[in-house]
Every structure is written in structure tokens, then in C-alpha cells.
Amino acid sequence: MSEPRLKKIRRLGTDIPGLTRKRTDRRPYPPGQHGQTRQRRKVSEYRRRLEEKQKVKLNYNLSERQMRRYFRDAAHDDGVTGDALFRALEKRLSNSVFRSGMAVTERAARQLVSHGHILVDGTRVDRPGYSLSVGQTVELAHKMRENVQVLESVQRPPQVQLPSYITRTDDGFLFRIQSEPLRALVPFIVDDRAIIEFYAR
Structure with missing residues (x-):
């Protein structure tokens, strides 16, 4: 166990x-x-x-x-x-989904990615370890935007501060990698x- x-x-x-x-x-x-x-x-x-x-x-x-x-x-x-x-490690797709506030933990973010609910530059990506590059846009699939758990996650205060290398929309369903992650931003x-x-x- x-x-x-x-x-x-x-x-x-x-x-x-x-x-x-x-x-x-x-x-x-x-x-x-x-x-x-x-x-x-x-x-x-x-x-x-x-x-x-x-x-x-x-x-x-x-x-x-x-x-x-x-x-x-x-x-x-x-x-x-x-x-x-x-x-x-910070550029892993599942970690970035977690750090953006779409999921309450990295494990929950990994599930969103693995189940095909995350799009990178408009294309579905289901690999949690996918490495994001500066300028790429990540969004939650539309069918998941009314999911209760996802809504609770994006509406509640973030567990950790949104890192400066990520900018996200007000609704929390889309974010962009603005710059390379810095070591000092590890939470x-x-x-x-x-x-x-x-x-x-």
C-alpha cells in the first residue's frame, strides 16, 4: 500500500x-x-x-x-x-498545467494530460513529460471547461504563486509560456x- x-x-x-x-x-x-x-x-x-x-x-x-x-x-x-x-522539470507539460492553476496537484494535472484534455498550440498532447518551449500556448479542451473539479481548481486561490514564466487568461483555461523558467521559481x-x-x- x-x-x-x-x-x-x-x-x-x-x-x-x-x-x-x-x-x-x-x-x-x-x-x-x-x-x-x-x-x-x-x-x-x-x-x-x-x-x-x-x-x-x-x-x-x-x-x-x-x-x-x-x-x-x-x-x-x-x-x-x-x-x-x-x-x-518546470517545462514539463503536466507541471506547467499544475503551475497555471488548472489542476490542484501535479498528479491531477497528469491525469488531464494523459486523458487527452490538454491542447498545445491547438493540438492535443497526451504526454505529461512533453517539454514546452517559449511562446507555446496551452489550453484546456472545451468539453472539460464545465467539469466541477477543474472549475474548483481555476476558481480557488492558487496553491503556489503563478510563476513569472507563465501568463494565463482571466478564466484560467489558457496560458502561454513567456520565458524560460528560473531556478528561483521552484515552489x-x-x-x-x-x-x-x-x-x-
């Missing part, structure tokens, strides 16, 4: 907006019967690096194979590896260096 999402973020000690709307601030201690009284043990360097990597996988809903591929591509980039890694706390060290070992 999969570990509950709130339990995962409490174990990691930080909010993961792509995974769940729930937050750790109400119970900022590890899960379990003695979580409130038990002090967090000093963790090994390996575990610290592993947990940083897990944050990224959970937020962007990635398998280990996908995560390794993104890291490998970023490591071959001419720029800073961490910047290249998160630039590629959760993560140590790039720890991830690089994990895969470089």
Missing part, C-alpha cells in the same frame, strides 16, 4: 505542493505514534541526499528512471547542472548540490 501523501511530506519535513495541497505547519514533526516527542535523529549524508532527490521525484511525479534521465541530460548541459535540471525547498552528489557517487 502506498504511503499517505501527508505522511510523506511530514517525514521529509517540508511541503511538496506538486504532491498535495496539505501542509506540514499544523503538525511539523515526523509521523508515527511518538513523532511529536521524538527528536529527529542526525541523518547520514547518504540519507540527506536521498531525501532531497525524493522531494523532486514526489513534486514532479517522476519514476527513478525518469529522474535519472533528467539528471543525465542536465549534467551534459553547458550551464549549471541544478539550473538545467529544474528548468527541464519548494530543495538542495540542488545534494541531488548532484547523490547521482555522482
Whole structure:
């Protein structure tokens, strides 16, 4: 059985907006019967690096194979590896749908994409990992614009601030990629260096 999402973020000690709307601030201690009284043990360097990597996988809903591929591509980039890694992850179609406010989590955004409800430049795209380019327009298929869950998502206050690389229409059903995503716009706390060290070992 999969570990509950709130339990995962409490174990990691930080909010993961792509995974769940729930937050750790109400119970900022590890899960379990003695979580409130038990002090967090000093963790090994390996575990610290592993947990940083897990944050990224959970937020962007990635398998280990996908995560390794993104890291490998970023490591071959001419720029800073961490910047290249998160630039590629932020440009994933499912993530951009989530960041635009069309879906409450990355997982919900992935479903919209996989079920063929998302159009890129007027063409249906059903691959969550499709990499968007600057200038491309993404919109929700018309048949889904009266869906209760989608309407609740676009009408409620966004879970995370709309990033500056995305501009969207007032109704929330269409957005455009204005620029390349910056590392500073990643909506959760993560140590790039720890991830690089994990895969470089």
C-alpha cells in the first residue's frame, strides 16, 4: 500500500505542493505514534541526499528512471547542472498545467494530460513529460471547461504563486509560456548540490 501523501511530506519535513495541497505547519514533526516527542535523529549524508532527490521525484511525479534521465541530460548541459535540471522539470507539460492553476496537484494535472484534455498550440498532447518551449500556448479542451473539479481548481486561490514564466487568461483555461523558467521559481525547498552528489557517487 502506498504511503499517505501527508505522511510523506511530514517525514521529509517540508511541503511538496506538486504532491498535495496539505501542509506540514499544523503538525511539523515526523509521523508515527511518538513523532511529536521524538527528536529527529542526525541523518547520514547518504540519507540527506536521498531525501532531497525524493522531494523532486514526489513534486514532479517522476519514476527513478525518469529522474535519472533528467539528471543525465542536465549534467551534459553547458550551464549549471541544478539550473538545467529544474528548468527541464518546470517545462514539463503536466507541471506547467499544475503551475497555471488548472489542476490542484501535479498528479491531477497528469491525469488531464494523459486523458487527452490538454491542447498545445491547438493540438492535443497526451504526454505529461512533453517539454514546452517559449511562446507555446496551452489550453484546456472545451468539453472539460464545465467539469466541477477543474472549475474548483481555476476558481480557488492558487496553491503556489503563478510563476513569472507563465501568463494565463482571466478564466484560467489558457496560458502561454513567456520565458524560460528560473531556478528561483521552484515552489519548494530543495538542495540542488545534494541531488548532484547523490547521482555522482
